[in-house]
Amino acid sequence: MAETPVLPVTLDRESPEPLAVQLAEQLRAAAGDGRLRSGDRLPSTRALAGELGVSRTVTAAAYEQLHAEGWIAGRHGSGTYVTTSPPGMLRADRKPARRDTGRDDVVDLTPGSPWAEGIEQAAWRRAWRAASHVTPMVRPQRAGLPEYRAAVAEHLLRHRGLRIGDSEVLLATSGTSSAVAELGRAVLRPGDMVAVEEPGYQRAVGALRTAGLRVVPATVDADGLLVEAIPANVRAVYCSPAHQYPLGGRMSAARRVALVERAREQGWLVVEDDYDGELRYDVAPLPLLAGLAPDVVVHLGTTSKILTPTLGIGWLVAPPSVVAAVLAHRDATGIGPAPAGQLVVVELARGGDLGRHLRRLRRELSERRTLVVETLVRGGVRVLGDDAGAHVVVPVASAEDERELVRSGLERGLLLDGLARHHVGRARWFGVALGYAACSRDQLKRSLPVLVELAGPGAG
Template identity: 35%
Template structure:
C-alpha cells in the first residue's frame, strides 16, 4: 500500500519511522491484517537505508504491532498488544460559533425497528429499482464526466420538473426558474444564504418542521413560532419585521391539515405588504388520497414573494438526494452563486436519469401505484386507532402524505420510549418539532410493511395499557 511516513521530529530515523507506523496502527489508519510495504520499497521511498526500515519493523514486531509471514510479507497484527488503546485526538482551542454548541446532538443511526412507524420514510420496495438502474446505466455510458456541471442543474431535468409541477400542481415556472438541489434541506439553506442576516426574524408554523427550525437558527435567525389551527397558519399572529415565513400549506407538518384558501390569500397579501419571502415546502403533496388539492401559494402569487420547494426524497428514495427550488426571479442570480460556492452542482447522471424518468411517464406511474398503497395503509391505521385507541389517541384528519398524527391527553414521551425499546418505531410530536408541541404521536406508514401494521399497533396498545 502507498503509506505516507513523515521523518520530521526528534530521534534517529529508525525511531521516527517506528513512531509513525505505531501511531498509524493505534489511530486506525493502518488496520489489522493490512500488508506493509517491503523494507526495500519503503526505504527507497523515504531515501533511507534498508537497515533503518528493518530496525523499525523489528521493533514493531517485537512490540506486537506487526507480524511476519514467511514468503508473504509483513502485516499489521490481528490484535493490538494488551493495554494498548487508540490515541484520542489532540485538544484544540478552536471552537465553533456559539449557535453550533446550542444545537441538539445528532441522533445516531440505529437498526430499523421491527415495526417501523417513523415519519418521512417511503417504502423502498415500491420504487422501480430495475427501471432506475437501466436509466442510470444508460447515462453512465454517455459523456459528461470531464466537466463541472451547471449550478442550476441538468437542463433536461429542470425542463422536466417545470412541466411536471406545472401539470400536477399548477406551479407557474419554466426551466430557467428551476434550481435542482440536493433535497429540500439544501434549498432552504440556499435561501437563507442569500436572504438572511444574523438577527433577522423567521416565522414558522408551531408545531412545525424541526430540521427547518434548526437550519434557520444556524444562520443566526430569530425564530418566532406562529400557532396553526384547522385552517393552517394564523396569519394575524405574524409579527412585524419578519423577513421570512416558512409554511407547509398542502399538508401541514406534522399535523397534516391543509391551509385554507382564505389563509393562503391572507398570507400572500401580508407578505407583499411586509416585503417578506414565503417559503412553501410542498414536501409530500403527491400522495393525496381524497379531495382535489388547493392551489399552491406559488400559483396564487402575483407579487413575486413565494419560493416553492419540492423534493423527490419521499416520492422516490431519500438516498438519491434530489430536490428543487423555484424562487422569485429577483433571487435567481444570487441563488446560483450560492449554489456554486456551496458545492457547485449535484450528480449530473442521476439528474439526467430522473429527467428521463419524468419525461417517459415513469414517475407518474410510480406515484399512482404508491398512492394506492399508502392510501390503504392510511385507512388501515386510522381504522385501528378508532377501534383500539379510542380512549388514548385522537387521529387528526388528513388526506395526504406519508404519516398521520394522533393527539393524546396523556404524556406520550415515556410511552414512545418504551415502544421504541420494544421494536415499535414511533415518534412524538415534541420529538419531531421541539417544544412547544401538543402531546401526541406521529405514525408513518411508508416504511412499515402492510402485514405488520396491526401487530405493531397491538404492541403499542400493550405499552399504553402497561402505563
C-alpha cells in the same frame, strides 16, 4: 459529583423572542455542538435565575421544554443533567433511527421516509444504466441540468397544477433542507428573523440557524398557519401548507390568501415546503402559494418522499431576483446539486416510469392510511391529519404521556417519534407522528394492535 459547567448563555431583553425560549434555544445549541456534554450537571432553576438576573419562571419554563424534548433529565436528590448525544449529532436535526435502538426487531413507524420498496427494480436499474451513458461534464451546471428542470416543470404542471411562467425560474436543489440553507445564506442576512410553523420541521430550523438567522415560532392549528400570529418584523415565513408537518393539516384557502396578501404588504418572503404535495387521497389539492403569488413565494419540492433520498435532489421555483442570488452564492462557494440523481429522474420521467410509480405510490399509501386510521379509531385511539401524505398524528394529553408512549412502544418493538421535539419554543402538542411508509405492510398490520393497546382507552 459532576462539576457544574459555566453555561454559555446571553439573553437579549430587547428581543421579541421570550426569554425562556432564548434560554432553551441556547442551551440546546450548546448541548448539540459539544459545549455541554452528556452527564454535565446544570445549576438549579433558582441558581440559574439568580445568575442571569431573571425570574425563576423563565428558567423553569426553559428546563421544562428541554426535559420534554429529552435534552436533560432530573435525578432524584442529585440535580438536573444533560442527556444529549455526543457532538455532531444534533438532536433537533435527528430523526429517530433503528440503529439508535441497537435492536434488529424494531418496526420503524417514524415519519419522513418514503415507500422505497415500491420502486420497480427493473425501471430503477434501467434509469441508472441510461444515466451512466451520459458524457461526463466539463463544467458544473449550477442551476441544474436543463433536461432535469424540464422534467420537473412537467411534473409540477401534471401533479401539482403549477405552471412555470415568465415571472418564475426553476432550479435544481440538493433537497429541501439544503434549499432552505441556501436561501438563508444567499437571500437573507445574518440576524434576520424567520417565522417557522410551531410545531414544525426542525431540519429547516437547523438550516436557518446555521445561516445565522433568528427563528421565531408561528402558531398552527387544524387549518394551518395562523397568519395573524406571525410577528410583523420577520423577513421570511417558512410553512408547509399542503400537509403541515408534523400535524398533517391543510392550510385553508382563506389563510393562503391572507398570507400572501400580508407578505406583499410587509415585504416578507414566503417559503412553501411542498414536501409530499403529490400524495393526496381525498380531494383535489388547494392552489399552491406559488400559483397565487409567484412574486413573493419560493416553492420547494423533493424526490425524497416520492422516490428515495438516494437521489439527493429536489427543486426550487422562485422569482428571478431570488434565483439570481442563489446562483451567485453557488458560484461564490462552488456548491450545487449533483447531476447523477437528476439524470436518473430524467430517465424515469422519459420512459413513463415516474408517472407509473406515483400512481402505485398513491394507491399503496392511501390503502395503508385507511388501514391505520380504521384500526386505531376502532380501538378508541384518536387520530389527527388530513387524508394525505405518509403519516398521521396520535395525540396524547401531556409530555409525560408522550414519553411513556414512546418508551413503551420501543419496549414492544415499535420505533415512534414524539411531537415535543418538533417545537422551537415550549411544547404545546404531545403525541406521536406515526409514519406508515418505511415499514412493510405486514409489519404495519402486526404493529397496529400493539399501538392500540399502548395508546387506547385501556392503556396504563
